[in-house]
Amino acid sequence: MDDQSHQNSATENEMEHIEIIIGRILQIGVIIAAIVMLFGLILLLINGGNGGYPVGHQPTTISSILSGTVALKPYAVMMVGMFCLIMTPVLRVVVSIYAFYKEHDTLYVWITSIVLVILCISFVIGHTV
């Protein structure tokens, strides 16, 4: 029993470290996404609601989003912000792998890596189907 409770507390300590690392990185990611989205929204307001593109259109390719962002077109900046937001869960998985690795939890390095691989496969399938 003593042995088991000892093991439990070790696991808990490890978890605390991992969760704090992931939480910090996630927080940074979310803040960046929020700032970029807010900046785009302010640009949209300054432009009187004109997104910088014909009505009902928005940039959807990486190159058009990037060139629009350089030109400070509101919709392009907003798309960049949303893309950052979409990437935050992926970031969470990647950082988890690193955090489990740091804590020598091999089993969960594997489990989390499998999740990342499946996630990558679904990205590819999503863009071909």
Added chain:
Amino acid sequence: MIQTMLIMMAVGLFAGIAGAILGLGGGIIITPVLTLMMGLDIKYAIGASIIAVIATSSGSTIAYLRDEVLNLRVAMFLEIATTIGGISGALLTGVLNPKYLYLLFGALLVFSGWNMWRKLRRGQEVMTNVKPDRIATKLKLNGSYFDKSEFKRVDYQVEDVPQGFLVMLGAGLASGMLGIGSGAFKVTAMDTFMKMPLKPSSATSNLMMGVTAAASATVYFFNGSILPNIAVPLALGILVGAVIGSRVMQVLPARVIRMIFIPVILFIGLQMLYKGIIGG
């Protein structure tokens, strides 16, 4: 224009608070508001919902990680099931008749609502004296969290891992094919089948649903279904709401969360059964 923006922010704020507390994606709030009230095409409403799920997930997970409410190992382990289910769902679209999925998963949610109501009446949040589950011990899934409404640390054990895994596989399949239930099934799998307490179930569901949604979100992002003028103010409102909600949830008694959860889950379940009966 400014009016639309403010409405979206307000809707987002509300959806973010509710979503973070219940562990749901907020699609049940956002989709009807966008389609019925704002007259937006369903395609754009789904695009905005996907962004909403991710914003709720990431916004609330910051606090749930810091305060250690969620169970990261359970999340990662079950994430294998939801992502595989999600891929299968995307590939099976057009092969499998969604009618049966609506019926099956609608029934599952209604069952789960009934089961939650029994749990509420029994008045016991954490199952004690459960014998340690072999798989859960091996996978180090058992956890604990500090309940800020009872001012005590709650240790809990996880049961029936294979069953939970199976429900999650179905949950991924259903949300991949039907585009709904991003959170409802996840909470159900953990609370009803794996016997986890409601608070870690909801917090863990919040973490998981962002990962599941991220894959489909890029598809919607590049095919133009996500309108920036709608989705951006919505997402900003949700982020603020989710940060508030993830704090409120921790001080709410689990009983209260369950009382809000039951009618919501019954509503989603009955809506799905209805869709299945009239032919999806």
